[in-house]
Amino acid sequence: MLSKRIQTLSSSMTIAITVLALELKAEGKDILSFSAGEPDFDTPTAVKEAAKDALDAGKTKYTAIPGIPELLTAIQGKLKRDNNLEYETNMIQTNNGAKHSLFNLFQALIDEGDEVIIPAPYWVTYPEVVRYSGGVPVIIQTDDTTGFKISADQLAEAITPKTKLLILNSPSNPTGAIYTKEELEAIAEVLKGTDILVISDEMYEKLVYGDAKFTATASISEDMFQRTITVNGLSKSAAMTGWRFGYLATPKTELVAAMNKLQSQSTSNINSITQAAAVTGLDGTIDQDVETMRVQFEKRCDEAVKLINQVEGLSVVKPDGAFYLFINIKEVTNDSMAFATKLLEQEGVAIVPGVAFGSEGHIRFSFATDIDTIREGIKRIERFIQSQK
Numbered sequence: 001m002l003s004k005r006i007q008t009l010s011s012s013m014t015i016a017i018t019v020l021a022l023e024l025k026a027e028g029k030d031i032l033s034f035s036a037g038e039p040d041f042d043t044p045t046a047v048k049e050a051a052k053d054a055l056d057a058g059k060t061k062y063t064a065i066p067g068i069p070e071l072l073t074a075i076q077g078k079l080k081r082d083n084n085l086e087y088e089t090n091m092i093q094t095n096n097g098a099k100h101s102l103f104n105l106f107q108a109l110i111d112e113g114d115e116v117i118i119p120a121p122y123w124v125t126y127p128e129v130v131r132y133s134g135g136v137p138v139i140i141q142t143d144d145t146t147g148f149k150i151s152a153d154q155l156a157e158a159i160t161p162k163t164k165l166l167i168l169n170s171p172s173n174p175t176g177a178i179y180t181k182e183e184l185e186a187i188a189e190v191l192k193g194t195d196i197l198v199i200s201d202e203m204y205e206k207l208v209y210g211d212a213k214f215t216a217t218a219s220i221s222e223d224m225f226q227r228t229i230t231v232n233g234l235s236k237s238a239a240m241t242g243w244r245f246g247y248l249a250t251p252k253t254e255l256v257a258a259m260n261k262l263q264s265q266s267t268s269n270i271n272s273i274t275q276a277a278a279v280t281g282l283d284g285t286i287d288q289d290v291e292t293m294r295v296q297f298e299k300r301c302d303e304a305v306k307l308i309n310q311v312e313g314l315s316v317v318k319p320d321g322a323f324y325l326f327i328n329i330k331e332v333t334n335d336s337m338a339f340a341t342k343l344l345e346q347e348g349v350a351i352v353p354g355v356a357f358g359s360e361g362h363i364r365f366s367f368a369t370d371i372d373t374i375r376e377g378i379k380r381i382e383r384f385i386q387s388q389k
Contacts, residue, residue: 005132006132008131008132009128009131009132010128012124012125012128013124013352013353013356014035014036014037014124014352014356014364017035017340017344017350017351017352018033018035018036018350020344020350021033021035021344021350024344024348029348030348031344031348031349031350032348032349032350032373032376032377032380033350033369034349034350034351034365034366034367034369034374034377035350035351035352035364035366036366036368037173037236037323037324037366037368038241038366038368039236039239039241039293039323039368040368040369040370041239041293041296042239043238043239043240043243044238044239044281044286044289044290045289046280046285046286046289047238047240047277047278047280047281047286048277049280050276050277050279050280051273051274051276051277053276054272054273054276054277055273059272059273059276060272060273061272062268062269062272063269063272063275064269065093065260065263065264065268065269066089066090066092066093066094066256066260067092067093067094067247067269067270067275068272068275068276069089070276070279071094071275071276071278071279071282072089072092072094073089074278074279074282074283075087075092075094075247075249075282076088076089076092077282077283078282078283079230079249081284082205082216083216083218083219083230084216084219085216085218085219085225085230085249087249087250087251088253090253090256091249091250091251091252091253091256092247092248092249092256093247093248093256093259093260093263094245094246094247094269094270094275094278095245095246095247095248095263095270096244096245096246096267096270096271097233097235097244097245097246098201098203098231098232098233098235098246099125099129099246100244100246100267101231101233101246101247101248102125102126102129102199102201102231103129104248104259104262104263105199105229105231105248105255105259106129106130106132106133106135107133107262108255108258108259108262109164109165109197109255110130110133110134110135110164110165111134111164112134112135113134113135113136113162114134114135114136114162114163114164114165115135115136115137115138115160115162115163115164115165116130116135116136116137116138116163116164116165116166116167117138117140117155117158117159117163117165117166117167118130118137118138118139118140118167118358119139119140119142119148119149119150119167119168119169120139120140120141120142120357120358120359121142121148121172121174121175121326121354121357121358121359121362122139122167122169122357122358123169123172123173123174123201123357124356124357126167126169127139127358135164135165136162138158138160138163139358140154140155140158141358141359143359144315144317144328147177147317148172148175148177148317148326149177149179149183150187151186152183152186152187152189152190155187155190155191156190159190159194159196163194163196164196164197165196165197165198165199166187166191166196166197166198166199167198167199167201168187168198168199168200168201168217169200169201169203170200170201170202170214170215170217170321171204171205171207171208171214171319171320171321171322172204172321172322173203173204173322173324174322174324174326174352174354174357174364175317175319175322175324175326176204176319176320176321176322176323176324176325176326177319177320177321178208178212178213178214178320178321179215179217180213180215181213181215181220184215184217184220184224185220185221188220188221188223188224191223191224191227192223196227197227197228197229198217198224198227198228198229199228199229199231200216200217200218200228200229200230200231201231201232202214202216202217202230202231202232203231203232203233203235203236203237203246204236204237204321204322204323205232205237205321206236206237206290206294207236207237207293207294207297207321207322207323208294208320208321209294209297209298209301209319209320209321210298210318210320212320212321214321216230217230218230218249225251226251226252228250229248229249229250229252229255230248230249230250231246231247231248232246232247232248232249233245233246233247234278234281234282236322236323237290237293238281238286238289238290239293240277240278240281243271243274243277243278244270244271244274245270245274245275245277245278245281297323297367297368299371300323300367300368300369300370300371300374301318301319301323301325301367302318303371303374303375304325304365304367304374304378305318305319305325307374307375307378308325308327308365308378311378311381311382311385312382312385313329313331313332313385314327314328314329314331314332314381314385315327315328315331316328323366323367323368324364324365324366324367325364325365325367326354326357326359326362326363326364326365327362327363327364327365328361328362329354329361329362329363330361330362332385332388333361333388334360334361335360336353336354336355336360336361336362336363337353337355339353339363340352340353340363342384342388343380343381343384346384346387347380347381347383347384348380349377349380349381349384351363351364351365351381352364365377
């Protein structure tokens with residue numbers, strides 16, 4: 001009965017584990033969850049007030065497919081202010097989260113057999129939606145020794161006549177790795193003279209730690225600007241996961257027009273109240289709220305890295321951004337799924353196995369929760385590891 005296409009698709013392992021943890025918690029079990037990619041902070045008050053004002057003003061009707069003019073202008077201003085990127089408003093589309101942005105992009109760009117280069121570890125959605133769209137994921141493996149980043153040489157070796165897209169995610173989910181300006185310049189040099197497009201997922205742009213600096217992929221050169229589709233949103237930086245807001249920007253207006261056509265036949269416009277709230281989330285009003293969250297995330301990151309590296313058998317590279325630790329468990333086991341399952345059953349700790357991200361022998365641990373919970377969770381992980389000896 002089901003189409004071959006839908007049978008190629010797997011459910012998100014991160015969501016599945018989060019749901020299981022919630023179910024166990026509802027049954028009265030003592031569960032600590034480090035599996036969800038969701039800030040524990042509330043949405044900033046100014047954003048919520050903007051949504052209330054929109055409701056009171058009756059802004060509850062259909063809007064234009066790409067988004068209301070005020071929102072497109074706010075995105076335009078954000079990209080200029082933060083990233084020194086200049087787009088016209090017809091180069092921007094708003095979506096129901098970044099997953100929707102990516103779905104639109106892959107559907108509009110990929111023909112059967114087109115290859116899409118994806119560095120691993122990768123966000124779980126990338127290869128799934130590429131396959132669903134008829135494309136072929138080409139995985140470039142990275143590890144702790146390379147800071148979980150691909151090199152220009154690796155990219156050059158992976159390119160074939162069928163290569164259509166390269167996906168970059170900086171800061172990365174699940175590793176927190178950030179590509180430096182110099183690393184992006186080297187990648188740009190490899191791509192010169194090709195027709196390969198770059199999808200740059202910059203969702204965690206505002207969550208950067210220590211001396212690390214974020215560089216927008218499209219800002220590297222005019223050549224990269226022309227070939228890059230920037231994907232971003234407010235889910236992580238503004239704690240707006242449930243609002244479902246993402247956006248994309250590209251100078252290729254024919255691509256945006258094609259995605260507007262697709263969206264007109266699928267979801268139509270995104271939620272009108274979310275659009276009104278997102279204007280406030282993008283125009284600089286909540287910059288201090290975002291910085292307050294970032295500072296807390298960095299404190300949690302430092303504490304979690306210190307504690308994990310004290311656990312025998314575990315090691316972790318300190319992330320430059322996002323809110324995850326991608327922990328190496330290879331001294332304990334190379335079966336991350338078994339590790340995650342037993343840990344949840346035995347100690348009530350929910351994490352995501354590295355195999356979900358294309359990197360066996362690791363687990364993803366979200367530190368988007370309070371310090372005391374992080375400390376208790378790592379104690380339980382250490383106890384679990386000791387029990388396996």
